[in-house]
Amino acid sequence: MPDEELRADDGTVLARFRSRDDDGERVAAEVRPVPGVPVARVAAQARRDLAGFRLETPDDALAAALVADGIALERSAIDLRHDLRDLPEPVVLPDGWTLAEAGWDDDLAAAAAAAYSSGHPDGGWTENDTKAVRGMFERDDPVPPLAAASARLVGPDGRSAGHVLCAGPVPWLDYPCAWMLNIAVGPKAQGRGFGRALLTHALHGTRAAGLPTLDLSVVDDNPARRLYDAAGFQPVIRVLTLHLPAA
Ligand SMILES: CC(C)(COP(=O)(O)OP(=O)(O)OC[C@H]1O[C@@H](n2cnc3c(N)ncnc32)[C@H](O)[C@@H]1OP(=O)(O)O)[C@@H](O)C(=O)NCCC(=O)NCCS
Structure with a gap:
């Protein structure tokens, strides 16, 4: 449960939220207006008291009020969770294809x-994304990969064609889980079941690592959502992200 309060100047509680620091950025997460409080009032107070924060809310009306006030909606996504109770069978790969130890190389960056x-729908892959993945492998920054639940897809030519990258437990969540940071298959190899194979590997690896769930975030228009639904993931919370301008 969110435990911090956004209060009006007269002390009335307008919303509850959770705050955290995300790599130096202040985040007000799970911002939930108190029932009955007009969202425009919550939005106005948030702009004052949470200026400069990244605001994440499951509340469509609050996000709409901030958008109406000129703030861009940056991301509209849903967090999904698999409880690992009923796992899909491991996928048998076509001849010559293997799942190898996770890692990063130029072929993977290109894929x-x-x-x-x-x-x-997530925007393009950038140099910063590659830097972030390298940071995990080279410096455990901000967390090391969870080796058991991560893997590299290697083709018959011995080159990386995709991967799944998980970490866990992660410091930005106050509950234990494995978090799937990324799954990708290069376009030439897509549509042949490799995405499902990588995801299934991550699920079995999470259980082998002794973590209770595998969680991830997917943006609203990403067709990968079908892959997650078919594997048995369930919605946890909607996450609408906006940046509140600094005062
Ligand atoms: C998601 C991704 C890894 C799936 O890889 P893949 O090897 O093509 O997946 P599979 O062949 O195992 O397909 C599994 C299911 O995924 C769904 N799916 C995933 N991506 C899809 C896409 N772009 N278009 C259509 N269906 C897609 C389909 O329902 C498919 O099931 P079906 O073949 O029974 O219809 C791949 O599309 C990808 O790299 N996408 C870009 C990166 C991305 O969005 N990652 C997820 C971030 S949350």
Whole structure:
């Protein structure tokens, strides 16, 4: 339950939220207006008291009020969770294809860049994304990969064609889980069941690592959602993200 309060100047509680620091950025997460409080009032107070924060809310009306006030909706996504009770059978890969130890190389960077092309609902793959993944493998920054639940897809030519990258437990959540940070299959290899194979590997690996759930976030228009639904993931919370301008 969110435990911090957004209060009006007269002390009335307008909303509850959870705050955290995300790599130096202040985040007000799970901002939930108190029932009966007009969202425009919550939005106005948030702009004052949470100026400069990244605001995440499951509340469509609050997000709409902030958008009406000129703030862009940056991301509209849903967090999904698999409770690992009923796992899909491991996928048998076609001849010559294997799942290898997770890692990062130029082929994988090229596959990820092509999978997240510019029209992708998550936006394109950038140099910063590659830096973030390298940071995990090279410096455990901000967390090390969860080896058991991560893997690289290797083709018959011995080159990386995709991957799944998980971490867990993660410091930005106050409950234990494995978090799937990324799954990608290069376009040339897509549509042949490799995404499902990587996801199934992540699920079995999460259970083997002794973590209770595998969680992830997917943006509203990403067709990958069908892959997650078919594997048995369930919705946890909607996450609408906006940046409140600094005062
Ligand atoms: C998601 C992704 C890894 C799936 O890889 P894949 O190897 O093509 O997946 P599979 O062949 O195992 O397909 C599994 C299911 O995924 C769904 N799916 C996933 N991506 C899809 C897409 N772009 N278009 C259509 N269906 C898609 C389909 O329902 C498919 O099931 P079906 O074949 O029974 O219809 C791949 O599309 C990708 O790299 N996408 C870009 C990166 C991305 O969005 N990652 C997820 C971030 S949350």
